[in-house]
Amino acid sequence: AQRVTQPEKLLSVFKGAPVELKCNYSYSGSPELFWYVQYSRQRLQLLLRHISRESIKGFTADLNKGETSFHLKKPFAQEEDSAMYYCAFKKAGSYQLTFGKGTKLSVIP
């Protein structure tokens, strides 16, 4: 079965420091990967997807098929980045998203 692993439950960084939220997946085919974010008292929402190769709110994520990783990065953390982040995986052509258990990012002022 496909799995998504987010090894850190909680990540605390100081404002202005670089951030990297780790995500690894187990799948031998061509995956589609996403990062979802849930800010306090808000809905879960899509942050970015690997296929778009975009930068959203300063965050980027590169799919590394060799390492089966899709880590989320930001060079300078802001307080407003504090939230719960979920990595999600989908097989190409499938409808079902498989989510990791999430990492809570806390940015210390």
Place this chain on the structure above:
Amino acid sequence: GAGVSQSPSNKVTEKGKDVELRCDPISGHTALYWYRQSLGQGLEFLIYFQGNSAPDKSGLPSDRFSAERTGGSVSTLTIQRTQQEDSAVYLCASRSSGTDHYNEQFFGPGTRLTVL
């Protein structure tokens, strides 16, 4: 232009009682998903609807759980004879097209279920 809505926002029930959770997807969205969000467990897929049909019910944890969707719109998740381990936030999401799976899933605010 409203997003996905869910009701009730909170539900407290006694063990053994039945509960119904409702989801109103974004108008025109053909695909609808139910997830369960438990503390420390992330999001667990429960069921997927394409129109009124549920091609995949494999995520439902037990036969106490069932879901239906009528008119290609509103969906109801029913939990019979609730147990304490059913306590969680139940999330609904909808997506605009059944064929283009790149489309984003839009999530509702969730229903927090507490079984005493």
